Amino acid sequence: MDENTPVQNTNPREACLKLMNTLLASLTVFERNVKILHWNYQSADFVSVHPWLDDVHDDVCECIDTVAEEIRKGDFFPNATLAGCVEVSSIQQLDSAVVYSHDATFRELLNGLNSIRGIADTLSTMADENKFWTIQDMANDILKRMNHHTYFVKNTLTGTTED
Numbered sequence: 001m002d003e004n005t006p007v008q009n010t011n012p013r014e015a016c017l018k019l020m021n022t023l024l025a026s027l028t029v030f031e032r033n034v035k036i037l038h039w040n041y042q043s044a045d046f047v048s049v050h051p052w053l054d055d056v057h058d059d060v061c062e063c064i065d066t067v068a069e070e071i072r073k074g075d076f077f078p079n080a081t082l083a084g085c086v087e088v089s090s091i092q093q094l095d096s097a098v099v100y101s102h103d104a105t106f107r108e109l110l111n112g113l114n115s116i117r118g119i120a121d122t123l124s125t126m127a128d129e130n131k132f133w134t135i136q137d138m139a140n141d142i143l144k145r146m147n148h149h150t151y152f153v154k155n156t157l158t159g160t161t162e163d
């Protein structure tokens with residue numbers, strides 16, 4: 001069974017919490033990956049992509065803070081250590097000791113964004129079914145932000161030689 005699939009016969013609030021922690025972990029690993037891409041990007045359009053990656057990074061950091069605080073509002077604790085995040089994340093850590101080309105960078109971004117959008121979408125549905133409106137709003141906001149970045153990434157990948 002996929003880790004994002006709601007477990008039957010589980011307390012809905014606990015199921016939401018578990019998924020919020022998966023979202024938090026994935027955002028945290030993605031945050032690090034975006035910084036690695038920001039630092040190790042190497043292409044002719046470095047001057048525009050390098051600062052844009054910091055915009056994405058800042059947005060991901062805001063999402064991390066929102067999810068962790070929403071978990072605390074429920075009087076639970078965020079699974080926020082780096083080791084804990086790496087263990088639970090749906091996204092793999094990137095190697096920080098290599099250079100990333102234009103295509104490699106945007107493909108890694110797309111993989112990460114798709115993974116986070118999938119978790120946020122599942123969380124939104126689960127929260128809706130259980131009338132957890134604040135959690136649903138949060139999930140939808142993250143989805144909206146990640147959809148925005150995905151639009152830019154997909155348009156950038158269109159027309160690259162590897163497609």
Ligand SMILES: [Fe+2]
Nearest residue numbers: 038039050054
């Ligand atoms: Fe920088």
